[in-house]
Amino acid sequence: MSALMPKKRSKRIETPAAPTVKQVAERAGVSTATVSRVLSGAPYVSDGLNHRVREAARELNYQLNRIARNLRTRTSRAVGVVIPDIENPFFGRVVCGIEDVLQAAGYSLLLSHSNENPNREQINLRTFLAEGVAGIIFTSSSTETSEYEHLLKTGMPLVAVSRILPGIKVDMVTVTNSEGAHAAVSHLIALGHKRIGMINGPAWISTSRQRLLGYEQAFAAAALPVPRDLVQHADWRQTGGYHAMQTLLQMAPPTAVFVGSNLLTLGALQGIHERGLSIPGDIAVVGFDDLPWATSLQPPLSVVAQPAFEVGVTAARLLLDRLHDPARPPRHITLETRLIVRASCGAEIRHGSASCT
Amino acid sequence: MSALMPKKRSKRIETPAAPTVKQVAERAGVSTATVSRVLSGAPYVSDGLNHRVREAARELNYQLNRIARNLRTRTSRAVGVVIPDIENPFFGRVVCGIEDVLQAAGYSLLLSHSNENPNREQINLRTFLAEGVAGIIFTSSSTETSEYEHLLKTGMPLVAVSRILPGIKVDMVTVTNSEGAHAAVSHLIALGHKRIGMINGPAWISTSRQRLLGYEQAFAAAALPVPRDLVQHADWRQTGGYHAMQTLLQMAPPTAVFVGSNLLTLGALQGIHERGLSIPGDIAVVGFDDLPWATSLQPPLSVVAQPAFEVGVTAARLLLDRLHDPARPPRHITLETRLIVRASCGAEIRHGSASCT
DNA sequence: ATGAAAGCGCTAACAT
């Protein structure tokens, strides 16, 4: 029994308690209010006190306790970010852009990923709410918007990224998905392809639907029938792309394929290589997202590039704007995608030109 | 003047204040203390009250205010994570592992990246301290350990990941870098290569030094001289790998190259392709980190794989353990790397076998 | 087993 006693003492290590405003106040011979004013740069403090307080704070190595401040002011300098897949470098770039802006604005970033799981996303969202973040930037992995409505009702500033949320009044930043897909497929058509397959992400994700739309429109624009049998849906993972490509190659194979997402593209390439097919000779490929490996592949990968970093920057700015003016009407900003022609689409070979980026 | 007035009101939108313990208490007809006890699962509450309180909380849709709780208990359920490069998928996997464990344990994750900049890292660290996180998991991008000492002195639980911190009493998880490099280079030597180049990350990063050591030891073990002129250092970026490879190819080129980091490998491949060299015929390559693209390259890339996810899991566990027992002596856990032989090293061609994973 | 009350560290009225 006596042995249990000391074992219980394991909550937190004894550490020299951090100095508080009170101690700074004592040392400077002023009130805590004055300390607070000086430290938060309020106006109307005499130079003399101002100096004395700063001095005292420095001597004590005083660090503001943000928890206490947050509680008192009911605000926080942290923003929550929910992404669906932390291993997808696209989101890595997005987060990078967000963090850049946030850090410059003195905010910190709370990150969680939902792993494309709506339940987990909801938990993450609620945790952020409970933690009292100033706002949330998120990519939805759900088709259900009620949770977002709830958050909105609570007064939580929200910015939706990449995927469209229908019928909900929220700031949003997306890219021209269908236009990008259109450009890619039109390019392939111009190169003489007719049997152009598509490997696409899950249909419940808006970006997938938009990219499919662009694919279809490209055929329409060329007065060609849409080869619907060549459209494969897969989950967002690499293996999904691999299997979709296998399926495609088992039929009368397409002469070109447009892949609607980055990890999917990697899987598709795997499938192509496994069959010993050559790119772009046997099959031309255009992918989505210009990521580090695109230029290291042989042949270099033609892609529809999304301004991922800019997407993040824009989302963060949108949030900051809303924080500053909560009443402003929601904005939806759409950034441009851009077709980058390298060698995997066969443009070089067929044209003999180097129109590459 | 009158026009200014309304403009000033832009702090926070008016929102139906979230319910508090007090309101739950009123509704349940008990004291706030009881509510708190029930909600934090304290013992000694009668079943009746227990039920009434839960009911009331549910009806009000009560959400605990963590800020207030943190202030009162001087603890927090958030841990800070600092990584040097958010766009490096290796760290993505690590964070993924961390988040998995943390989420299961009811902690949330505060992420920031230093972009390999020690100053920025320091800012991130201090922000975490001010935010009152329960602990910090970080990959150092500095050779200076004084900041960590400071944090430690403050009582902040710390776990260092991937890179070794010399002479500092802190929990650590790393991998067998030199052994991995050794295995890779030995493999190349066994394949008959003698002029084996190395493209390595910055020498001030411990992992780079360890991998170089493994490279050297492999030659020593084979009683071969180390071709020091074939060792190139680069920054950790893709372009660094590209330029290093260019340099290598301008000399009497090596017949094989071992690249000490994932993005570097991508750059190196770019350099090889640009010269029209074939892999592994003209030059064999073994990279570091088994990432999504490794199997999609043609030929598939042989790599030294790190258990990135496991590294994250382990780091999080280490932190959780320390949180539970702050006094325990620091542990250093080393996880195994593993050579994965695919085709880029030429094993298939030279051996005619399929010893691939 | 339950309640009353103090107080975590800070800021913001309200005084002066």
Added chain:
DNA sequence: ATGTTAGCGCTTTCAT
């Protein structure tokens, strides 16, 4: 311009 004071929402003695 500066000090006094009252909380922010929660937990936790200390009573009962």
